Amino acid sequence: xxxxxxxxxxxxxxxxxxxxxxxxxxxxxxxxxxxxxxxxxxxxxxxxxxxxxxxxxxxxxxxxxxxxxxxxxxxxxxxxxxxxxxxxxxxxxxxxxxxxxxxxxxxxxxxxxxxxxxxxxxxxxxxxxxxxxxxxxxxxxxxxxxxxxxxxxxxxxxxxxxxxxxxxxxxxxxxxxxxxxxxxxxxxxxxxxxxxxxxxxxxxxxxxxxxxxxxxxxxxxxxxxxxxxxxxxxxxxxxxxxxxxxxxxxxx
Amino acid sequence: xxxxxxxxxxxxxxxxxxxxxxxxxxxxxxxxxxxxxxxxxxxxxxxxxxxxxxxxxxxxxxxxxxxxxxxxxxxxxxxxxxxxxxxxxxxxxxxxxxxxxxxxxxxxxxxxxxxxxxxxxxxxxxxxxxxxxxxxxxxxxxxxxxxxxxxxxxxxxxxxxxxxxxxxxxxxxxxxxxxxxxxxxxxxxxxxxxxxxxxxxxxxxxxxxxxxxxxxxxxxxxxxxxxxxxxxxxxxxxxxxxxxxxxxxxxxxxxxxxxxxxxxxxxxxxxxxxxxxxxxxxxxxxxxxxxxxxxxxxxxxxxxxxxxxxxxxxxxxxxxxxxxxxxxxxxxxxxxxxxxxxxxxxxxxxxxxxxxxxxxxxxxxxxxxxxxxxxxxxxxxxxxxxxxxxxxxxxxxxxxxxxxxxxxxxxxxxxxxxxxxxxxxxxxxxxxxxxxxxxxxxxxxxxxxxxxxxxxxxxxxxxxxxxxxxxxxxxxxx
Ligand SMILES: Nc1ncnc2c1ncn2[C@@H]1O[C@H](COP(=O)(O)OP(=O)(O)OP(=O)(O)O)[C@@H](O)[C@H]1O
Ligand SMILES: [Mg+2]
Numbered sequence: 154x155x156x157x158x159x160x161x162x163x164x165x166x167x168x169x170x171x172x173x174x175x176x177x178x179x180x181x182x183x184x185x186x187x188x189x190x191x192x193x194x195x196x197x198x199x200x201x202x203x204x205x206x207x208x209x210x211x212x213x214x215x216x217x218x219x220x221x222x223x224x225x226x227x228x229x230x231x232x233x234x235x236x237x238x239x240x241x242x243x244x245x246x247x248x249x250x251x252x253x254x255x256x257x258x259x260x261x262x263x264x265x266x267x268x269x270x271x272x273x274x275x276x277x278x279x280x281x282x283x284x285x286x287x288x289x290x291x292x293x294x295x296x297x298x299x300x301x302x303x304x305x306x307x308x309x310x311x312x313x314x315x316x317x318x319x320x321x322x323x324x325x326x327x328x329x330x331x332x333x334x335x336x337x338x339x340x341x342x343x344x345x346x347x348x349x350x351x352x353x354x355x356x357x358x359x360x361x362x363x364x365x366x367x368x369x370x371x372x373x374x375x376x377x378x379x380x381x382x383x384x385x386x387x388x389x390x391x392x393x394x395x396x397x398x399x400x401x402x403x404x405x
Numbered sequence: 406x407x408x409x410x411x412x413x414x415x416x417x418x419x420x421x422x423x424x425x426x427x428x429x430x431x432x433x434x435x436x437x438x439x440x441x442x443x444x445x446x447x448x449x450x451x452x453x454x455x456x457x458x459x460x461x462x463x464x465x466x467x468x469x470x471x472x473x474x475x476x477x478x479x480x481x482x483x484x485x486x487x488x489x490x491x492x493x494x495x496x497x498x499x500x501x502x503x504x505x506x507x508x509x510x511x512x513x514x515x516x517x518x519x520x521x522x523x524x525x526x527x528x529x530x531x532x533x534x535x536x537x538x539x540x541x542x543x544x545x546x547x548x549x550x551x552x553x554x555x556x557x558x559x560x561x562x563x564x565x566x567x568x569x570x571x572x573x574x575x576x577x578x579x580x581x582x583x584x585x586x587x588x589x590x591x592x593x594x595x596x597x598x599x600x601x602x603x604x605x606x607x608x609x610x611x612x613x614x615x616x617x618x619x620x621x622x623x624x625x626x627x628x629x630x631x632x633x634x635x636x637x638x639x640x641x642x643x644x645x646x647x648x649x650x651x652x653x654x655x656x657x658x659x660x661x662x663x664x665x666x667x668x669x670x671x672x673x674x675x676x677x678x679x680x681x682x683x684x685x686x687x688x689x690x691x692x693x694x695x696x697x698x699x700x701x702x703x704x705x706x707x708x709x710x711x712x713x714x715x716x717x718x719x720x721x722x723x724x725x726x727x728x729x730x731x732x733x734x735x736x737x738x739x740x741x742x743x744x745x746x747x748x749x750x751x752x753x754x755x756x757x758x759x760x761x762x763x764x765x766x767x768x769x770x771x772x773x774x775x776x777x778x779x780x781x782x783x784x785x786x787x788x789x790x791x792x793x794x795x796x797x798x799x800x801x802x803x804x805x806x807x808x809x810x811x812x813x814x815x816x817x818x819x820x821x822x823x824x825x826x827x828x829x830x831x832x833x834x835x836x837x838x839x840x841x842x843x844x845x846x847x848x849x850x851x852x853x854x855x856x857x858x859x860x861x862x863x864x865x866x867x868x869x870x871x872x873x874x875x876x877x878x879x880x881x882x883x
Contacts, residue, residue: 202838205830230840242835245826246853255849256839263840295853312839 154218155180155320155351156201161212163193163200163376170196172376173212178320178351185354185362185387188373189395194355195239197373198322202236203229216320230256231263235318237309239325239355244296249308252296253278253315260316281314285341302329310341317345322353327361339364359387372398424510426533430489430619435482437461440588443488447557452568460577460587467581473744474773474805477713480651480686485620487589491533507533510613528553530594530610532623537592542606549605551635552597556624559595566597570628574657574694574721582653582715583690586622590655593623598633598664607863609638620651627657629664631697636667638866649677649712654689662697662724667705669862670718671870674710679768681740684712691718692748695727695756703730704747705861707870712741717775719748722756722787729758732858736874737770737802746776746807751784751817760791761857766802767878773805780817787817796854797827798878826854848875 156178163171171193178184186194200207201214203226214221216234224232244252250271257277258268269277279289285307297305306326313321323342327335342365346352354365362370362384370386371378372395380386380398390398431439440461444454469479491504503518511518511531518531518539528542530553537555546553552563560567577587594610612623629635652674658666668691677684687710693702704718720729731747749758758778766772778789795804810819828850836846851874852859859867 202834204834226834226837227840227842230838236838238835238838242831244832244835244850244853246856247849248853251849251853252839252841255841255845259840259842259845316839 154178155216156353157213157215158197158201159213159215161197161200161214162210163196164208164210165196165206169210170207170376171200174373174376174378176371176378178353180319180351181348182368183346183352183354183365185356185367185370186373186378187356187370187387187390192373193376194373195324196376198236198239198324198353198355201229201322202226202234227259231260233260233319233350235313235316235321237306237313237321237323237326239328241297241300241305241309243298243300245298247296248293249296250275250278250292253312256312257315278315282311284314284344285310286337287311303331303334306330307334307338310338314341314345317350319350320353321345321350322355324355325357326354327356327358335361336364359391362387374399424506426504426506426510427492428489429492430486433484433486435461435485435487435589439487443589443591446488447560449560450564450568452564453560453571456572456577457588460584461589463578464581464584464588467584469581473715473775474771474807475713475715475742475744477686477742478649480649482585485651487620487622488591489619490591503539507531508539511611528606528608530555530608532592532594532610532612537594545605546608550599550602551604551608552595553608554595556590556593556595556626559597559626563595563597566628567595567626570626570657570659571624572657574659574692575655575690580690582688583655586624586653586655586690589620590622590624593625593654594639595625596627596635596637598629598635600630601632602630603633604635607636607638609640611640620653622652623654625654625656626659627666627668628659629661629666629700631661632663633661634665634667636669636863638669638671638863640671640673649684649686651686651688652711654691656689656691656718658693658702660693660695660697660700660702660727663699664697665701665703666693667703668693668718669866670704670706670708671862671866671873672706672708672710672714673873675712676710676739676741677712679739681712684741685710687711687714687716689714689716691716692721693719693729694721695724695729695753697727698724698753699726700724701728701730703728703732703861705730705732705858706734706745707858707862707873708733708735708743708745709873711743714741714743714745716745717747719750720758721750721752722758722784723752724756725753726755726757727753728756730861731758731760731762731776732861733762734765734855734858734870734874735763735772735774736765736878737767737772738878739768739770741768741770743771744773744775746774748777748779749789750777750779750781751787751789752781754783754785754787756784756787758789760789760793762791762793763855763858764793764795764804765798765851765854765874765878766795766804767798769801771803771805773807775807775809777809777811778819779810780812780814780819782813784814784817787814789817789819791819791821792857793821793823794854795823795825796850797825799829800827844875847878851875851878 674685
């Protein structure tokens, strides 16, 4: 199993946010997590990555069998856990190429492979940029600085393409993409997913699921995964809204 | 998390040791007698004693300035030791009689003075408390015609040059600390590059304060004759004491026609501890005059130390087509306060100045840029470009920008850009999530932010400066 989340309770300050999340992800799978605003989807994603603002109060997180509580954020990343941010931050003064090369080489080092020098990396990244159809001019620009909303999202998937993570958690990568960009980015995600890795998509729209076919769809409300199903669940949600799930829960 | 940031910042100050060297020091306090004694020890010519005494008389009429954006307990001038020198008086041409503890000190600081170990292609003048203890590569420089020695030696050997230029750029009436320095300065570095000569190596002075309660009042004078060039670097450190020490230096640069002076500083005086106890008061007057046409003066500074800094390396652009440059990185952390910037005074036609200032504030520090661009009536076609960028690390520090612009010639152009960015927990998390650790993240951010300034530093010092900033900032971000 790649990821195992068991009865996870998380607080930010005094505020309980996740209230017993269970989730299992195996290699080769695509999972989608849907749910209303503020239900805790991004929190789950950030907790997986080890964000310092959140405290795990009970439950457990395992990645490829390792207890994540024993790994720092950067160690988790080098171990192959990747988070595409809902709101990627801007880093003035650090070029995109330099940033990705450093990240790439850190991962290579962790895997016991050779690092690439700037020229070798330039060849490599230009190749990867084709996957998301990104213009090489973005290499010299500061990371995300003055990128449009859609460009930032595309840049996140480019980083995924460069780092080739074992588990990629994509937090609303589809939001803010135009129709063509959505198709390109979804194509990129598909070409990057295979037998040995897995993708967790956090999304509000069933549209992206037309391109990236999920094996499982989960619904999160108020800090818990309250319903899981297959792709049909996403279609039903689109039609009936989240109240339908909550009501069904209440009735059950 | 922010405590995590701070833990990381608490890197030990590596230059904070004290050396056990036998010193001859005056009793603390200042009066006319103190000044006469300093002058007498050095066997100075009359003109210099007169200069000191006039400066002292003037100083007594002045008040300590309080317009800078810094607050500190004003030094008590009666508690300061105005002269302190190693007992063993070194012979000028040999290190044999230099106290081995001093040589060891410089070696520990990475500035070996011994012949076999000297830095390649950099001549060093080592100033220990009040006096210069050694100057390397003197012979090689002399062959090229470049004079590089302590000010004391220059007064003895080249009194006419000293008399002509001392106080010509920074008169003793200039400001409170310049007046005090003029009265009591003990030593410093002197550079004279004759007509048409390009100095064959970098010149560098390394200032070290060792004795507690000593004030360091050095004076640097650099004169570049027509068509000559020199690149000069100063570095400075001090031991960790829990009292504040005063460093009030004066630097004067003179560039004649077609001459160029490049002056770089890596300042790492002791900054005080995390609670703001101790550290150096760095109140310095640095000014250069582009006397001749087509001359150029370029200041590059990386300011990382001192409890309080008050420093505005400036250029007076007299000659037509002369160029002034100011490239600065000022980093403050913990309780440090820096009020630094430059003055560019355009007098000649088509004079040009560039100001690039990068302020980095962390902890609860305060970092201010203060700059003046003045276009005099005769500055036909003069141009200035200024860029002041601030970076805030965490949310308890402050960055301030005070640009003053005074244009008295309608054809002159002044352009000013400013930006502020903040490095917080979210940026750091982004780096970490991509597998880049905190140390590398900070060094990437800082190198990127300071790129335009580091480019201006001589190679080895750029590496040094980058490392220094990295050490100073470790742990300052989430
Ligand atoms: N650091 C924090 N401190 C306090 N409250 C937080 C913090 N992070 C998240 N929250 C709160 O936790 C709840 C869940 O937030 P989260 O961002 O996980 O929601 P989400 O499901 O991703 O929503 P959206 O669909 O709008 O992106 C929200 O009410 C949010 O305000
Ligand atoms: Mg979210």
